[in-house]
Amino acid sequence: MRARLTLLMATCFMALPVAGADPAPVRLNVKPLLCVLDKNAASCAVTFDIRWKSTLAAEYCLNDEAEPTPLRCWPKSLAGEHRQERLVTQDFFFWLSPGAGNERVAEAKIEVLRVGSADRRRERRSRHVWDVL
Amino acid sequence: MKFPILLAALAAGMAAAPVARAQETTPEPATPVASAPHALPAEKNWRLGVGLGYGERTNPLIQSEDIPVVVDLDIAWFGERWFFDNFDLGFALVDNARFTTNVVARLNSDRAFFGKTNTRYVNFTVTSGGAQVPIPPPPAAGAGFDAPVELKVPDRDYAVELGLEMLLDGEWGHATLRAFHDVSNTHEGYEISADYSYRWIRGRFSIAPSVGVAYKSAALSDYYWGVHADEVLPSLQGYQVDGGVGWEAGLRTSYYVTKSLRVAVSANYEKLTDDIALSPLVAEPYVLGYFAGLAWQF
Numbered sequence: 020m021r022a023r024l025t026l027l028m029a030t031c032f033m034a035l036p037v038a039g040a041d042p043a044p045v046r047l048n049v050k051p052l053l054c055v056l057d058k059n060a061a062s063c064a065v066t067f068d069i070r071w072k073s074t075l076a077a078e079y080c081l082n083d084e085a086e087p088t089p090l091r092c093w094p095k096s097l098a099g100e101h102r103q104e105r106l107v108t109q110d111f112f113f114w115l116s117p118g119a120g121n122e123r124v125a126e127a128k129i130e131v132l133r134v135g136s137a138d139r140r141r142e143r144r145s146r147h148v149w150d151v152l
Numbered sequence: 153m154k155f156p157i158l159l160a161a162l163a164a165g166m167a168a169a170p171v172a173r174a175q176e177t178t179p180e181p182a183t184p185v186a187s188a189p190h191a192l193p194a195e196k197n198w199r200l201g202v203g204l205g206y207g208e209r210t211n212p213l214i215q216s217e218d219i220p221v222v223v224d225l226d227i228a229w230f231g232e233r234w235f236f237d238n239f240d241l242g243f244a245l246v247d248n249a250r251f252t253t254n255v256v257a258r259l260n261s262d263r264a265f266f267g268k269t270n271t272r273y274v275n276f277t278v279t280s281g282g283a284q285v286p287i288p289p290p291p292a293a294g295a296g297f298d299a300p301v302e303l304k305v306p307d308r309d310y311a312v313e314l315g316l317e318m319l320l321d322g323e324w325g326h327a328t329l330r331a332f333h334d335v336s337n338t339h340e341g342y343e344i345s346a347d348y349s350y351r352w353i354r355g356r357f358s359i360a361p362s363v364g365v366a367y368k369s370a371a372l373s374d375y376y377w378g379v380h381a382d383e384v385l386p387s388l389q390g391y392q393v394d395g396g397v398g399w400e401a402g403l404r405t406s407y408y409v410t411k412s413l414r415v416a417v418s419a420n421y422e423k424l425t426d427d428i429a430l431s432p433l434v435a436e437p438y439v440l441g442y443f444a445g446l447a448w449q450f
Contacts (some may be wrong), residue, residue: 053408
């Protein structure tokens, strides 16, 4: 049970290859994958640590959903690392494409979690005995 | 003091509260990205969550059991004005940039402690002064001891309470003012409370300390925590409870693993009013609650 839970949690953190692509030739790991915002905060300022590995040496380009052009390309490489500063306001993807194409050989979704709500009723705390969270 | 006067005073205080809902300014992006302000996604009407872990809330009553908390369900629905929030039924009367005022019907939570009590039997003997006092059971049945006497915590009913609550927030934190009165002819008393909390978020970690005070009227306090004339036993002396102020302090922390899963650790300490603490029904003058586990939001 404990091992299953660990496995389940581990899969949550890993950015897996896009479904339907070749069996895991490229793996893309991005940290962090979650930006937690208080309700009045507009954005997270994050420095992303991006690493990828491939079983096939080729040209790969790192893309950001908000950018029309790749952030960086690696000619004929098996692995790469990149650090990217970015303000995050909503969910988005980093992905790897072959060369300058748009095909996604691996992707990682960055999620934004807003803690709290503009609706104050959702922030109310009851005083019930069983309410511990 | 009459409850309607209290409500009017509270409402006046609510209207005068100078609060602004400040918005943080968006800093310049570190790199040119599409980070322009955008509308927040609409929230679902339903809020469903479950917490699994271990915790408990102590029970201040004599011969009672603490209340274990293994599963904590969060079931709430929010309409335009009506809402249901974990057995509280509410209607938003006023909602503006400064505050939200709701009329809310709820169940009194003091009753929950009376669901975890036991009946015990106590042996009594007469002292030289003439008073009867409980003594430990004798090593063997013998002369000189009366038959064991039942010591049972009296039953209490749930009360339906109706009242007003005012929710305020800003960069300074969150505050709630509440005034509730019994509408079920159960205790016929009232409670006025105020609490404040502030949440810090650093990375995936959030921490929210809180403090609160509550005044419970004599009628409410005596109904739940007093020993009434028809409940007096050789093992339980009569006791009338007056109104009083209690306070609480708490800490809620979360580590967000994913958008819907977090590790939650919380603790809460509530000090009962002085008069309640002196009741023969009360063994401990406080309620301590804690919980640690995983919480999912669906």
